Amino acid sequence: MTTHDSLQDEEASSQAAADGAGGAATERWGSARRHRLTHLGTRVPGSTYALAIAAPAVLALLAFSVLPFFLAVWDSLQAPLGGLGFDNYELMVNDGVFRRSLRNNFVFAFVTVPLTLAIALVMATLLDQSIRAKSLFRLACFTPAILPTVAASAIWLFFYQPNFGPINQLLAVLGLEGQNWLGNPRTVLPALGVVMIWKEVGLFMLLYLASLHRITPEMREASALEGASNLRHFFRIIVPMTMPTTVFCSIVATANAFRSVDFLFVMTRGGPANASNLLLYYVWESLFLHRRWGLGAAIAVVLTVMLLIIAVLQVRLLERRTFYR
Amino acid sequence: MHDQKRIVSGSFARITACALALLLLAGCAASTETSTDGAPTDGDGGAEADTVAADADAETLVTFYFPVQVGSPLEETVGGLVDGFVSVNPDIAVDLVYTGNYTQTLAASLAAIDGGNAPTMTVQSVRQVLPFIEEGLISPISDYVDSTTLDDWEEAFYPAYYNEGIQGGELWSVPYQRSNIVQFWNKDAFAEAGLNPEVGPEDWDELAAMGMQVQEGSGVNHGVQINWGSWSFEALAIQNGLVLGSEDGTEVRFDDPATIEALEFWVSLAQDDGVHQTGTLDFATATADFIGGGVGIHWDTTGNLNNIIKNADFEVGASMLPANERRGTPTGGANIYIFEDASEAERQAAGRLIEYLLAPEQVAAFSMASGYVAPRADAWELPEMRGYVEDVPQALVARDQLEYAERTLIVHEAELVVGALTQAIERAQVGEASPADALREAQQLADSYLAPHQG
Numbered sequence: 001m002t003t004h005d006s007l008q009d010e011e012a013s014s015q016a017a018a019d020g021a022g023g024a025a026t027e028r029w030g031s032a033r034r035h036r037l038t039h040l041g042t043r044v045p046g047s048t049y050a051l052a053i054a055a056p057a058v059l060a061l062l063a064f065s066v067l068p069f070f071l072a073v074w075d076s077l078q079a080p081l082g083g084l085g086f087d088n089y090e091l092m093v094n095d096g097v098f099r100r101s102l103r104n105n106f107v108f109a110f111v112t113v114p115l116t117l118a119i120a121l122v123m124a125t126l127l128d129q130s131i132r133a134k135s136l137f138r139l140a141c142f143t144p145a146i147l148p149t150v151a152a153s154a155i156w157l158f159f160y161q162p163n164f165g166p167i168n169q170l171l172a173v174l175g176l177e178g179q180n181w182l183g184n185p186r187t188v189l190p191a192l193g194v195v196m197i198w199k200e201v202g203l204f205m206l207l208y209l210a211s212l213h214r215i216t217p218e219m220r221e222a223s224a225l226e227g228a229s230n231l232r233h234f235f236r237i238i239v240p241m242t243m244p245t246t247v248f249c250s251i252v253a254t255a256n257a258f259r260s261v262d263f264l265f266v267m268t269r270g271g272p273a274n275a276s277n278l279l280l281y282y283v284w285e286s287l288f289l290h291r292r293w294g295l296g297a298a299i300a301v302v303l304t305v306m307l308l309i310i311a312v313l314q315v316r317l318l319e320r321r322t323f324y325r
Numbered sequence: 326m327h328d329q330k331r332i333v334s335g336s337f338a339r340i341t342a343c344a345l346a347l348l349l350l351a352g353c354a355a356s357t358e359t360s361t362d363g364a365p366t367d368g369d370g371g372a373e374a375d376t377v378a379a380d381a382d383a384e385t386l387v388t389f390y391f392p393v394q395v396g397s398p399l400e401e402t403v404g405g406l407v408d409g410f411v412s413v414n415p416d417i418a419v420d421l422v423y424t425g426n427y428t429q430t431l432a433a434s435l436a437a438i439d440g441g442n443a444p445t446m447t448v449q450s451v452r453q454v455l456p457f458i459e460e461g462l463i464s465p466i467s468d469y470v471d472s473t474t475l476d477d478w479e480e481a482f483y484p485a486y487y488n489e490g491i492q493g494g495e496l497w498s499v500p501y502q503r504s505n506i507v508q509f510w511n512k513d514a515f516a517e518a519g520l521n522p523e524v525g526p527e528d529w530d531e532l533a534a535m536g537m538q539v540q541e542g543s544g545v546n547h548g549v550q551i552n553w554g555s556w557s558f559e560a561l562a563i564q565n566g567l568v569l570g571s572e573d574g575t576e577v578r579f580d581d582p583a584t585i586e587a588l589e590f591w592v593s594l595a596q597d598d599g600v601h602q603t604g605t606l607d608f609a610t611a612t613a614d615f616i617g618g619g620v621g622i623h624w625d626t627t628g629n630l631n632n633i634i635k636n637a638d639f640e641v642g643a644s645m646l647p648a649n650e651r652r653g654t655p656t657g658g659a660n661i662y663i664f665e666d667a668s669e670a671e672r673q674a675a676g677r678l679i680e681y682l683l684a685p686e687q688v689a690a691f692s693m694a695s696g697y698v699a700p701r702a703d704a705w706e707l708p709e710m711r712g713y714v715e716d717v718p719q720a721l722v723a724r725d726q727l728e729y730a731e732r733t734l735i736v737h738e739a740e741l742v743v744g745a746l747t748q749a750i751e752r753a754q755v756g757e758a759s760p761a762d763a764l765r766e767a768q769q770l771a772d773s774y775l776a777p778h779q780g
């Protein structure tokens with residue numbers, strides 16, 4: 001472990017050195033520009049200026065995130081028979097569908113998020129090479145991310161159809177037995193996971209591509225000089241150098257795994273027998289179908305708090321292994 | 326109860342911003358006419374420029390949320406009917422908003438009402454009548470049509486449909502796109518398998534046997550496909566001699582031996598006889614499966630009739646569902662409702678639109694475009710309707726089957742109770758629980774939901 005760490009530090013410092021040399025010109029240009037900006041800023045006190053800049057965003061955040069959250073907390077504490085209490089939370093904890101959705105959602109997130117990021121990074125690394133028709137490949141990989149989810153889900157619904165869906169037909173050609181992918185509790189979550197990864201991977205690939213562009217070509221040359229294999233270069237240079245992007249992407253991807261449930265509306269509606277129900281979909285069902293406002297609010301509160309905790313943990317854990325330039 | 330309506334806002338609104346894009350689409354469609362909603366526009370003619378069939382001098386704007394549950398482009402049909410209404414009623418403009426399927430339409434309606442932007446009227450599942458009344462969301466239709474219309478309706482409509490809108494002696498909703506379950510079969514596959522293509526199965530034994538024969542003797546993947554989950558299950562229970570819900574909507578009989586036997590029969594078609602898809606199947610893809618020639622005998626709503634007949638490239642047979650103890654199907658489909666939160670002027674205008682839409686000619690036009698049952702007897706006497714059933718005799722099946730139809734599960738806490746039943750059926754279908762265990766569990770859940778409404 002120590003040798004690994006020291007190696008990484010070495011790489012990191014060499015990167016910093018390379019960067020320092022190459023970045024001198026940028027630095028000069030940047031300071032001139034900053035000077036003009038500060039000059040403009042001197043007319044207004046710094047703190048007021050900062051506040052004014054931040055105000056629209058803060059107001060939007062307060063109005064559309066913070067306030068609704070506290071309203072939901074308030075709603076969730078309304079006891080069905082009047083007064084305040086934790087009745088809705090009790091109802092929630094004893095609710096089999098809630099427990100199943102919670103378990104489903106964690107399994108879903110913890111399987112799809114690492115896979116999504118891993119595939120995105122590998123794809124970005126491959127598409128970062130100088131290959132023919134590079135832009136075409138990049139566009140192709142990004143297409144799923146820009147398709148409307150509902151339309152894409154409707155297509156996937158037919159892909160997975162057990163009797164005439166192309167997936168089972170392909171399996172039949174290969175001599176394999178098809179599955180009722182979405183109609184079997186054992187296969188439904190993995191099947192939806194594939195759709196989720198397919199949908200998400202393009203966006204994260206794009207972010208990784210941007211991150212890869214910041215790694216100077218000298219690193220590649222240094223690796224070649226040292227005789228490091230492509231695989232070694234990938235794990236020792238690319239993976240650590242893109243760690244800031246990974247931190248960001250893992251937070252976004254985890255949040256998405258909990259909040260992107262649009263495909264459920266089209267593909268399974270949580271079935272069969274809640275085997276693919278996810279928390280946010282259950283919130284929707286509770287509110288709009290079952291009209292259990294208190295229960296829905298309670299689950300929404302739990303979901304929000306859970307996501308906050310996960311985000312904080314991710315930042316803490318991954319930051320230790322992250323090198324910011 | 327009105328307090329409950331208010332409590333829809335919450336942090337979920339933020340979290341779902343992305344995820345519920347689907348629903349928000351409907352919501353946005355509704356919010357574009359915020360300025361004209363709630364109060365009639367006083368001669369401010371330009372305001373409803375974006376409305377369907379709007380008239381420059383219109384004074385009252387009716388917002389009409391319309392769902393399509395089946396695979397036919399019915400929004401065009403309804404749009405045409407509404408245009409016809411507006412052309413003879415220049416003082417009314419109608420904003421016809423296509424709002425997805427029943428569930429999406431329900432969500433869009435509840436959200437719009439909660440946002441103070443209530444639609445004037447909607448077409449919604451008959452199951453919503455009790456929840457709507459209880460939450461004070463709808464106004465009785467009888468307050469907005471005159472008594473001659475009411476007399477006419479009472480005489481012309483089929484009681485099986487009409488009576489479902491009557492609760493506590495008042496007419497709260499009226500039948501619109503009404504259905505029941507029809508048995509379709511692939512005549513070509515039947516002939517290929519050596520079966521008489523003109524006759525479908527008449528009872529449960531024949532269903533299993535003919536399903537087996539057509540599966541083995543033709544190119545279909547499955548002999549039998551019973552579509553639509555809990556709704557079709559109601560049919561099986563009725564055929565087994567039992568109606569699942571009590572008349573007053575406070576009790577269900579999910580754990581009755583007859584109910585359990587009905588589920589055992591359904592499950593055995595897949596698990597023992599191997600003539601039915603195992604696990605569950607999305608209703609849209611199930612219909613597509615039959616249309617594509619993958620299924621021998623297929624149960625579906627009559628609302629899919631025209632979709633099936635137009636798109637299948639084989640001869641389609643249609644008959645009433647098979648009998649066991651008796652013949653039977655649940656009623657199905659959707660009624661028209663007027664929302665309480667719409668302005669008085671809007672509701673008056675909606676009453677006139679409803680009178681128009683429910684006149685024999687309009688009812689017949691809608692039925693011919695879809696396959697839904699024209700819910701009034703005199704519509705079937707019109708020359709165009711007579712011509713239609715001569716060309717498409719399958720359209721008569723659902724109407725004639727009304728004789729054996731029972732009221733579908735119209736219960737309090739409708740979505741929760743039906744949801745519990747659906748979960749039980751699916752658990753049995755995927756082999757997670759025996760039909761008996763699954764249904765007993767569903768009974769316990771349903772009892773807990775219904776307890777506040779009993780006694």
